[in-house]
Amino acid sequence: MPDVLIPVHAIKGRGTATRLAHRFEKDTRADWDDGWGTLEADAAEGRPLLETTVSFEDARSAIVRNDSPDIFFDYSLNPYRGCEHGCIYCYARPTHSYLNLSPGLDFETKIIAKRNIADMLRADLGKRSYVPKLLNIGSGTDCYQPVERELRLTRSVIEVLQQAEHPFSLVTKSSGVERDLDLIVPMAADRLAAVYVTITTLDPELARTLEPRAAAPHRRLRTIRTLAEAGVPVGVSVAPQIPFVNDDMEKVLEAAWEAGARSAFYTVIRLPWEVAPLFKQWLALHYPQRADRIMARIQEMRGGKDYDSDFASRMKGSGLWADLIKQRFEKTCHRLGFNRQRVELDFSQFRPPAAGQASLF
Template sequence: MSDAIIPIHAIKGRGTATRIAHRFEKDVRSAWDDGWGTLEEDAAQVAAGEAPRLETTVTMETARSAIVGNDSPDIFFDYSINPYRGCEHGCVYCYARPTHSYLNLSPGLDFETKIIAKRNIAEVLRADLRKRSYVPRLLNIGSGTDCYQPAERELRLTRSIIELLQEVRHPFSLITKSSGVERDLDLLAPLAADKLAAAYVTITTLDGELARKLEPRAAAPHRRLRTIRTLAEHGVPVGVSVAPQIPFVNEDMEHVLEAAWEAGARSAFYTVIRLPWELAPIFKEWLELHYPQRAARIMARIQEMRGGKDYDSDFASRMKGYGLWAELIKQRFEKACNRIGFNRQRIELDLSQFRPPGAEGQGSLF
């Protein structure tokens, strides 16, 4: 695979500009300025709409398992389900980007343009839930990549998962940046009434211009607030994720929390930016494009929260960091939540209602 460099200023609607080589590649190739202005010509063609635009492709995959267990003490759920690999939202900070390396694809442009859909996810999930060894625990949909990204409109894989969980009365939560979740209110509302469903919406910033840079194909901040309001009005317990916190970039945490509360969210959480593996150079490139004068300052604060490194995978600190700057973010969050009223009552889901699915083709006698 080549490390073909796309001129970053010529990319519209994408989070990154390069197909950065992944960590398992043996051969790396890069575009090179040959002195004839070739790179500049390519950039001008893309910017003028004369060159082919990058298209998103969706490839079907036959999954062998659906549920991923979690034993990380810093995550609130025990199981997760992700119907898609890669995410067209193109969030430049996405910690899931490096997972595309396992597919021999780039965590850069490939992550947001080459989407893998698990066509049989509901069938495999049914088999998982039918196992005698299965014990119902807190389950989350979309913790890795967004379960309501654009491909979901036609493929409806997330909806098929929810339909199965409704059938077997298994509680779950989901997290998204997309207004597409509103499509499934016919399922979510009655499940929520029985304490079987909850939703979380991520709002990184209320600044629309910044959001277009950070999350180029995700719903606009004001649209996510409307989604929170719609979910709450239909009785779905809804929380807000003000993540990730990036020093000197998205500095409006308190305003996001106030707006989310006004819209109907009653729980909140945050994380600080994580830059594992290939994500570090991707994010640094983004900083040099959008914030060249303070890129070094931003990275210095991020590294300060990681013991001088770009990333620290220690369970005790990977979500929130440590040190003076991490403590400042924590204090800001806690004071805002206390003042506004967040997290005074936990979202409780009822695990006791779960009933394993019957054998395939077996109908109910009742």
């Protein structure tokens, strides 16, 4: 990867400030001061807000099978490529490189929607070889990011799962999941659905820079309460844990428990491929005085590297600092009562969709 360049300024509403060249790109370019003060002028005046564009693709299948031993679900489904939430730490950013797009600003502003995702899901479920197992929606990019309000692809997926009585779990940072309670609540009553809401921090200022277009922390807590009061099994994800950045894990867990969450999990920050230089840019921009200290702790959990993809440690890290985070999480969960009863979904109700069933569109 090229040397990390420090952006001149943050872009309002975006997680990263650059269109970092992806790892397959042959040519890289960067702004440089030509002596006319143009960079300083841009910083003083501010650049125009970047608009989000949406393009469409026809997926060849809907379900991705998981063979990673450190992931709790067997299948995953993502209606969108890219995510407007703009979380700077997102491990899915490098997937935009395969589209010849930047994992930086392009990942946040160029969203690809799989417009036939519901039809492909129905076809996958109808195959004779299909065996129902736990299917997770939104494991890569958030299935309730802003564009879902209009496109309703996630809702169409849940409708197919409801018709087939297929269990699923769902992970989101968005209050948009509340829109689909009319589908999720009856499925939850039949042990066919569970929802997990990610709350990285309760600090609104930190959340605004770390996850600029995701729902505010207090709004996510309200979503947990709404789900729990409706009878939906709801958990909280306090991921990722970033040393010296979001150090309020205990407070997040306490607030989530009070709101009604009864299960919890965490991961430590992962910096694969282009995520590492993007995150270093973000640190230099927002935490210049402690950037080196933060990266030193991250590298300490990764055997001295920015990232280690070993299945045994990629989610939780290793070493003293990783052990400390683990102890904090486990002791807080034990004190509050998290994870005492596992959510068991019922796969015996699954009914393959009828052949030739009409499209939802």
